[in-house]
Amino acid sequence: MNKLSFFIFLTALAFINLGDKVARSEAPFKVPLQTRKEWNFEKEGVQFSNNFSGARLNDCTFLKDNVYVATITPENSPINRSPWYAFKITSQKKQSIEVRFLLTHPGAASKPNISFDGKKWKALEKDKWTAANSEKKTLASAQLEVGPNTIWVFAHHPVSLDDLNSWTNTLAKAPHTKITTIGKSLEGRPIKQLAIGNPDANNFVFILGRQHPPEITGSVGLMSFVDTIAMDSPLSKTFRNNFQTIVIPVVNPDGVEHGHWRSTLGGVDPNRDYGPFTQIETKAIRDSLATIAKLPKARVYLFLDFHSTFEDIFYTQRDEDQTFPLLFTKRWLNGIQEHFPDYVFKRDPGHNENLPTSKTWAYKTFGCAGITYEFGYNTSFEKVRVIASGAAEEMIKILVAETASR
Numbered sequence: 001m002n003k004l005s006f007f008i009f010l011t012a013l014a015f016i017n018l019g020d021k022v023a024r025s026e027a028p029f030k031v032p033l034q035t036r037k038e039w040n041f042e043k044e045g046v047q048f049s050n051n052f053s054g055a056r057l058n059d060c061t062f063l064k065d066n067v068y069v070a071t072i073t074p075e076n077s078p079i080n081r082s083p084w085y086a087f088k089i090t091s092q093k094k095q096s097i098e099v100r101f102l103l104t105h106p107g108a109a110s111k112p113n114i115s116f117d118g119k120k121w122k123a124l125e126k127d128k129w130t131a132a133n134s135e136k137k138t139l140a141s142a143q144l145e146v147g148p149n150t151i152w153v154f155a156h157h158p159v160s161l162d163d164l165n166s167w168t169n170t171l172a173k174a175p176h177t178k179i180t181t182i183g184k185s186l187e188g189r190p191i192k193q194l195a196i197g198n199p200d201a202n203n204f205v206f207i208l209g210r211q212h213p214p215e216i217t218g219s220v221g222l223m224s225f226v227d228t229i230a231m232d233s234p235l236s237k238t239f240r241n242n243f244q245t246i247v248i249p250v251v252n253p254d255g256v257e258h259g260h261w262r263s264t265l266g267g268v269d270p271n272r273d274y275g276p277f278t279q280i281e282t283k284a285i286r287d288s289l290a291t292i293a294k295l296p297k298a299r300v301y302l303f304l305d306f307h308s309t310f311e312d313i314f315y316t317q318r319d320e321d322q323t324f325p326l327l328f329t330k331r332w333l334n335g336i337q338e339h340f341p342d343y344v345f346k347r348d349p350g351h352n353e354n355l356p357t358s359k360t361w362a363y364k365t366f367g368c369a370g371i372t373y374e375f376g377y378n379t380s381f382e383k384v385r386v387i388a389s390g391a392a393e394e395m396i397k398i399l400v401a402e403t404a405s406r
């Protein structure tokens with residue numbers, strides 16, 4: 001090797017080294033993605049697929065005549081025990097098959113919702129579902145009628161990214177609504193924000209949704225709540241004159257796309273990241289909302305974060321934790337109960353400084369009530385819509401009265 005080529009060799013080596021370091025320090029961690037594919041069981045003429053947005057099916061095997069095992073693995077662990085799964089099955093001939101659900105991590109698969117067109121959904125009949133039994137060491141299993149018309153088998157009736165995008169875009173056409181992109185997810189999906197109401201109003205309500213991908217009734221509740229704010233009624237118009245409602249319908253679009261149980265693509269529970277702010281998604285939300293709250297004369301009256309869990313419940317501050325407006329939560333929940341006297345829901349008041357949830361961050365940062373608004377996984381969409389709309393009306397009544405008295 002002559003001097004010149006040795007020099008080139010050294011320079012190249014340095015660059016390779018440098019490139020390696022840059023890549024290592026800058027490439028953010030991503031959870032491993034499931035492989036999107038079709039599983040073809042040719043002899044049986046049956047095909048399983050996870051090749052679509054929101055799917056989760058990590059493996060599929062043929063066990064014995066008419067019996068298949070679907071393996072479901074979360075994106076990382078430890079993780080919340082609320083498994084999400086979603087796959088499609090097609091069969092050349094009409095036949096009855098059994099699908100057993102093998103969960104590789106703790107959690108219980110819920111009875112699926114099924115569809116034959118992706119639009120109309122129904123719960124699988126009770127007598128076609130057997131829950132897992134740990135004593136007998138048997139898996140949960142579903143008896144399914146399959147055929148040339150593809151059957152969709154989902155943990156819950158889905159609300160997809162497409163559904164949420166078309167809802168957002170429709171709403172954004174209203175004259176009092178503006179849509180912006182406040183950032184991008186780790187995989188480059190836009191994080192959209194709606195601003196509804198008089199752009200000169202200094203009073204704000206902040207609303208988040210879909211931090212946790214499988215929490216679909218939370219999405220349904222958010223849409224109905226926001227639709228009520230945007231509707232053509234005297235009460236809503238007065239509210240929009242006095243308030244801007246800032247809505248971020250999908251905090252975790254990558255998680256929804258990849259059928260995650262809980263995390264961002266970066267492998268972090270976004271609703272434990274409002275403090276560390278390690279994720280590009282939560283940072284975008286912090287920066288957008290904190291910037292709005294710092295505008296001259298801006299006043300934040302309420303922060304709501306829509307989720308789903310096993311019951312209808314509000315996670316709130318305690319009444320002794322002073323908020324602006326004073327005792328908003330107590331007054332609002334009383335209003336909801338009066339609006340729906342037979343509606344059964346819970347309130348869990350608490351303030352854990354060390355749990356970096358959005359509600360705690362919002363309360364500390366804006367001084368308003370920060371509320372995690374949870375609907376049951378199995379509360380019907382119709383009921384969620386009615387309750388969320390009534391809850392929006394009750395919020396509007398209180399906040400309009402607050403501004404009138406100022």
Ligand SMILES: [Zn+2]
Binds near residue numbers: 215
């Ligand atoms: Zn949640």
